[in-house]
Amino acid sequence: MFKRSFLSLAIGSCLLPGMSAADEAVTMSPVEIIGDTSQARILPGSSAVVAEEQLEIEGTTDIHQVLKTVPGIYAREEDGEGLRPNIGIRGATAERSSNITLMEDGVPIAPAPYSNPAAYYFPTMMRITGVEILKGAPLLRYGPQTTGGVINLLSTPIPTERSGMVETVLDERGSTDVHAHYGDVAGPWSWMVETVQRNGDGFKDIDRSNGDSGFDIEDYVGKLRWQGERQALQLKLQYSEEISNETYLGLTDADFDRDPNRRYGLSSIDQMDNTHSGINLTHEFDWTDNVKSTATIYRNKFKRNWFKLSGGGAYIDAANAGDANAQGILDGTVDVAGLSYKNNNREYVSEGIQLNFDIDLGAHQVSLGGRYHEDEMDRFQPVEIYDQVNGSLVFQNTVLPTGGDNRFETGEAMSFWALDQWQVTDRFKLNLALRYEDVETSRVQYADVGRTTVDSTRGNESDEWLPGASFTYDVADRWQVLAGVHRGFSPLGGGAQANEDPETSDNWEAGVRYFGDRVFAEAIGFYSDFTNKVENCSVGSPCSNGATSGTFTTGEAEIAGLEFQLSTDFDQGRFLIPVDLAYTYTSAEISKDNATSGLSEGDQLKDVPENMLSLRVGLEHPSGWNNYAVVKYIDEMCVVAGCNNSGSRFDETESLTVVDFISQYPLGRDTDVFLRVENLFDEQKIVSRLPDGARPNQPQTFSVGLRHRF
Numbered sequence: 001m002f003k004r005s006f007l008s009l010a011i012g013s014c015l016l017p018g019m020s021a022a023d024e025a026v027t028m029s030p031v032e033i034i035g036d037t038s039q040a041r042i043l044p045g046s047s048a049v050v051a052e053e054q055l056e057i058e059g060t061t062d063i064h065q066v067l068k069t070v071p072g073i074y075a076r077e078e079d080g081e082g083l084r085p086n087i088g089i090r091g092a093t094a095e096r097s098s099n100i101t102l103m104e105d106g107v108p109i110a111p112a113p114y115s116n117p118a119a120y121y122f123p124t125m126m127r128i129t130g131v132e133i134l135k136g137a138p139l140l141r142y143g144p145q146t147t148g149g150v151i152n153l154l155s156t157p158i159p160t161e162r163s164g165m166v167e168t169v170l171d172e173r174g175s176t177d178v179h180a181h182y183g184d185v186a187g188p189w190s191w192m193v194e195t196v197q198r199n200g201d202g203f204k205d206i207d208r209s210n211g212d213s214g215f216d217i218e219d220y221v222g223k224l225r226w227q228g229e230r231q232a233l234q235l236k237l238q239y240s241e242e243i244s245n246e247t248y249l250g251l252t253d254a255d256f257d258r259d260p261n262r263r264y265g266l267s268s269i270d271q272m273d274n275t276h277s278g279i280n281l282t283h284e285f286d287w288t289d290n291v292k293s294t295a296t297i298y299r300n301k302f303k304r305n306w307f308k309l310s311g312g313g314a315y316i317d318a319a320n321a322g323d324a325n326a327q328g329i330l331d332g333t334v335d336v337a338g339l340s341y342k343n344n345n346r347e348y349v350s351e352g353i354q355l356n357f358d359i360d361l362g363a364h365q366v367s368l369g370g371r372y373h374e375d376e377m378d379r380f381q382p383v384e385i386y387d388q389v390n391g392s393l394v395f396q397n398t399v400l401p402t403g404g405d406n407r408f409e410t411g412e413a414m415s416f417w418a419l420d421q422w423q424v425t426d427r428f429k430l431n432l433a434l435r436y437e438d439v440e441t442s443r444v445q446y447a448d449v450g451r452t453t454v455d456s457t458r459g460n461e462s463d464e465w466l467p468g469a470s471f472t473y474d475v476a477d478r479w480q481v482l483a484g485v486h487r488g489f490s491p492l493g494g495g496a497q498a499n500e501d502p503e504t505s506d507n508w509e510a511g512v513r514y515f516g517d518r519v520f521a522e523a524i525g526f527y528s529d530f531t532n533k534v535e536n537c538s539v540g541s542p543c544s545n546g547a548t549s550g551t552f553t554t555g556e557a558e559i560a561g562l563e564f565q566l567s568t569d570f571d572q573g574r575f576l577i578p579v580d581l582a583y584t585y586t587s588a589e590i591s592k593d594n595a596t597s598g599l600s601e602g603d604q605l606k607d608v609p610e611n612m613l614s615l616r617v618g619l620e621h622p623s624g625w626n627n628y629a630v631v632k633y634i635d636e637m638c639v640v641a642g643c644n645n646s647g648s649r650f651d652e653t654e655s656l657t658v659v660d661f662i663s664q665y666p667l668g669r670d671t672d673v674f675l676r677v678e679n680l681f682d683e684q685k686i687v688s689r690l691p692d693g694a695r696p697n698q699p700q701t702f703s704v705g706l707r708h709r710f
Contacts, residue, residue: 031105033142033152034132044421044431044470045136045484046072046509046524046563052129057628057662059169059676059705061125061177061198062698063087065660068632069614070133071563071582072149072526076607076637076653077687078540079246080203080698083215083272085122086541086607086688090135091488091505091528091559092148093588094607095541096120099490099503101142101150105236107280109153111302111348112375113144114411115441115494118538120346121276121302123153124219124240126167126179126196130154135526136509137468137486140433141367141417146466147488147505147528155236158192158223159183169676169705175200175214177705181221188228194221202245203699207265208332208391215244231285238278246272248540249312250693252319252330253650253686260684260696265332265391266309269341274304290360299351306344310383310539313692320650332391339386339393342405344539350375365421373413377494381405400449403456404549407445409494414438427474433486435466439502441494460496464489464504483510488528493536495549503534511563519568526561533557533590533605535641540691544606544641545597554641555594557605561586580616590641603642609635609655624666633657639689654685656697670709677702 034040040047048070060066062082064075074088088094096118102110110117134142135149142150164182176199183192195218202213219240226233247263247270255262280298287293318326328334356369383405385396415437422430440461447455470484488505511524535552537543543552562585569578588608590599613633620626636655638644643651659681664674682700689695 031152031154032132033103033106033134033150040132041513041515041520041522042472042480043134043138044429044472044482045134045138046482046511046522046526047135047138048133048565050131050133055125055129055131056707057626057664058630058660059662059674059703060660060678063122063125063131065632065678066125066131067133067151068612068634069580069582069616069630071565071584071612072135072524072561073133073584074586074608074612074637075634076690077697078690078695079244080696081200081215081244082125083122083242083244083246084540085119087119087151088607089133089148089151090526090561090586091507091530091588092145092490093535093605095536096538097122098493098536098541099145100148101139101145103142103150103152104278105155105280106152107278107296107298107300107354108350108352108373109278109300110350111300112350112377112409112411112494114373114413114439114491115375115409116346116348116377116411117145117493118536118540120304120306120540121274121348123155124196124198124217126177126198127156127181127194127219127221128153129156136507137433137470137484138419138431140435140466140468140486141419143415143417143435143489144413144437144439145490146435146486147490147503147507155221156181156192156194158190158225158234159185160190161185163710165707165709167705167707169703171701171703173201173203173701183223188226190225190227192221192223195219203701204261204263205259206263206268209265209268211245211268213245213263215242215246217242217244231283233284234282236278236280236282238276240276242272242274244272246270246306246308248308248691250316250689250691250695252316252327253694254320255330256686256694256696260694261699264330266312266315266330266339266388266393269386269393270306270308272304272306272308274302274306276300276302292358293355294358295353295355297353299349302348302350304344304346307341307384308344310340310342316693317650329388332388335387335389337387338396339388341384341386343382343384345379345381347378348375363423365423367417367419367421370414370416373415374411376408376410379405379407379409402447402449403445406449406451406455407443409443410441411491411494412440413491429472431468431470431484433468433470435468436463437466437489437491438463439491441492441496443494458495458497460492460498460500462491462502464502470509478515480513480515481511482513482524484508490534492534492551495537496551500551500553501532503530503532505530505533516568518570519566521566522564524563526559526563528559529591530557530559535606542690544599552597554597554599554605555590556592557589558591559586559588559605559608574622576618576620578616578618578620580614582612582614584612586610586612599642600645602645604638604644606638606641606643609637611635624664624672626664628662630660630662631657632660634687650689653687653689656683656685656687658683658697672707674705674707675702676705 092099181194352373354371468486
C-alpha cells in the first residue's frame with residue numbers, strides 16, 4: 001500500500017494540471033547535485049567538480065584520466081581506453097566501480113545498482129559536460145552506495161537559443177571520434193539531438209591475426225523540454241551500441257617487459273557486443289516561492305555479450321611460475337584441447353521513480369524525498385569449445401548453460417532521505433542527514449536450458465538507517481574548517497546468502513580551507529572504520545580468495561588518509577599561468593585477524609594506492625592560444641588483499657607517472673584547432689593484473705582535432 005501511495009504521489013507530481021507558458025520560465029536544472037566549482041568549495045563536506053572547460057580542453061575519452069585530477073579517487077585501468085572503469089573513492093574500493101554510486105543527470109546509471117552494480121556499462125565521456133564528485137555526510141542524499149562517494153555525470157544541456165557544435169578528432173593510429181549536437185528553442189518548447197561516433201583501432205597487436213584490438217561506439221541522445229511559469233517537464237532518450245575487440249587475457253611479466261602492447265592469439269576471437277537504452281522523464285514544480293519538487297521516472301536497459309576466453313589466467317600464472325608448456329600454449333607453439341570461450345551474455349533492467357522536495361525555511365534548507373527502485377540481471381551463457389591446433393583456433397562444440405551460467409537475479413529497494421542544511425550563524429553552517437535503505441535481493445539458478453527445473457535459490461534482505469552530520473565554520477575571512485561523520489552502506493547484490501550482512505562503516509572527515517584572492521587550498525583528513533569489509537566478486541575483478549561470483553567478506557578494516565588540493569594562477573608577461581595540484585595519501589588495512597578470510601591485521605586492501613598526485617599547469621594567451629601540461633602519478637597497489645605480506649610481485653601493480661600535453665588555437669571566433677599528446681614520454685607500466693594477467697596503460701598517442709560551434 002505504501003509503495004502504491006509513493007508512486008501515485010511521484011507520478012502526480014509529473015502530471016499536475018494547469019501548465020501554462022510564460023515569457024520568463026523557470027530554468028530547469030535537476031541534474032546537478034553540487035553546481036559549479038565555487039559551490040563545491042563551500043559545502044559542509046568534501047566535493048569536487050570537473051567543469052566543462054577542463055573536459056573540453058583535455059578532451060580525454062577515458063573517465064580514469066578525468067578522475068585522476070581529483071583527490072580521494074582511485075582509478076585502476078584495465079583496457080587503456082576507459083571502456084570498463086574501475087573507480088574507488090576513499091573507503092570504497094575500485095572493483096568494477098561497484099562500491100560507489102554512479103549517476104547520469106541524477107539517475108542511477110549502473111546496470112543494476114542493487115543486484116549487479118558492476119559498471120560494464122559507462123556513459124560515453126565525449127557527451128559529458130561535467131563530472132560532480134560528492135563525499136562525506138552530504139552524500140546520504142544519494143545512494144545506494146554511501147561509503148566513499150557519489151559520481152554524477154552531467155550530459156549536454158539543451159541550449160537556450162538555436163546553436164550546435166561539431167568536433168572531429170583523429171589520432172596517429174587512424175582512430176576517429178566525432179561529436180555533434182544541435183538544439184533550438186520555440187516558445188515554451190526547446191529540444192536537442194546529439195550523437196557520438198567513435199571508431200578506434202586499438203593499440204595492441206594480436207598474435208597471428210589480421211584483426212585489431214579496437215572498438216566502434218555509436219551513442220545517440222535526444223532531449224525535449226517544456227517550461228512554464230511555475231514548472232518544467234523534460235524528456236531524455238538515449239541509445240548506444242558498442243562492439244569492442246576486448247579480452248580478459250593479459251600478459252606474463254616477461255612478455256610484458258618485451259612488448260606491453262602484445263596480445264596472445266588465444267584472445268583473437270574475444271569481443272564485447274552491447275547495447276544500452278535509457279529513458280527518463282523529469283518534472284519540476286515550484287509549489288511556492290519556498291517549496292520546489294523534482295520527480296523523475298527512469299528506466300535503463302543494458303544488453304551485453306562478452307565472448308571471451310575463460311580460465312586464461314591459469315596459463316598466465318603457470319607461465320609466470322616457469323611452466324614452459326603454459327608459455328608455449330600462450331605463444332601458439334603448443335597445441336591444446338578444450339579451450340572454453342564463454343558467451344558472457346547478460347541482460348539488465350534498472351527502473352524506478354524518485355521524488356524530492358526542496359524547502360527553503362530561511363536559515364534551514366531542507367530536502368525530503370524517496371525512491372522506489374527495481375533491477376534485474378538475466379544470465380544465459382553458453383560455452384563454446386575450441387582447440388588450438390598449429391597456432392589456430394578450431395571450433396569443436398557448444399555446451400549449453402546450467403547452474404551459475406543460467407540464472408536470474410533481482411533487486412528491489414525503497415529509500416528515504418531527509419537533509420537539513422542549517423545556517424546557524426553567519427559563520428557556522430550545520431548539515432544534518434538521514435537515509436533509510438530497505439533492500440531485497442534474490443537469485444534463481446536453473447538446472448536445464450528450458451528453465452523448467454530450479455537448481456538452487458538464495459535471497460537476502462537488509463534494512464539500514466544511515467545518519468550523518470557535518471559542518472563548516474569560518475574562523476576568519478579567509479579560513480574555514482569543516483568536519484563530518486556518516487554511516488556508510490553497500491548492498492550485497494543478487495548473489496548474497498540469507499545469513500550475510502551488508503557492508504557497513506563509520507566514516508569521518510575533518511579539514512581546513514583557505515580562500516585567497518588568487519589561491520584556494522584545502523586539506524581534508526578522512527577515516528573509515530569497517531565492521532565487515534566486503535569485496536564484490538566477478539570474473540573481471542576476482543575477489544582476494546579467487547571467487548568470481550558472490551561476495552567475499554575480508555573482515556574488520558580501517559581506511560585513513562589525507563586529501564590536499566591547491567589552485568592558483570599568476571601572470572607572466574601577457575600569459576596567464578593557472579596551476580592545479582591534487583594529492584592523496586591513503587592507508588587501507590585489515591584491522592583485526594580474521595580466521596575465516598585468512599587475512600591478518602596489517603594486510604593491505606586491494607585496489608588502493610598509497611600515494612597519488614596530479615599537477616595541471618597552463619599557459620594561456622589573450623589570443624586564445626592556450627597550452628597545458630597534466631602530470632599524473634599513481635603508486636603501485638595490491639590486486640589481492642594482503643599483497644604486502646605475500647612476498648609475490650605478481651600480487652601488485654607498478655607505479656606510473658604519465659604526462660599529457662594539450663595545445664589549442666582559435667582559427668576564428670567559433671572554430672578551434674587542437675593538438676593533444678597523451679603519455680608524452682611513452683611510459684607504460686603494469687597498471688592492472690586483473691583480469692588474467694599484466695595489463696598496460698595507453699602508449700604515447702598523438703591526436704589532432706577541430707571544433708566548430710554554430
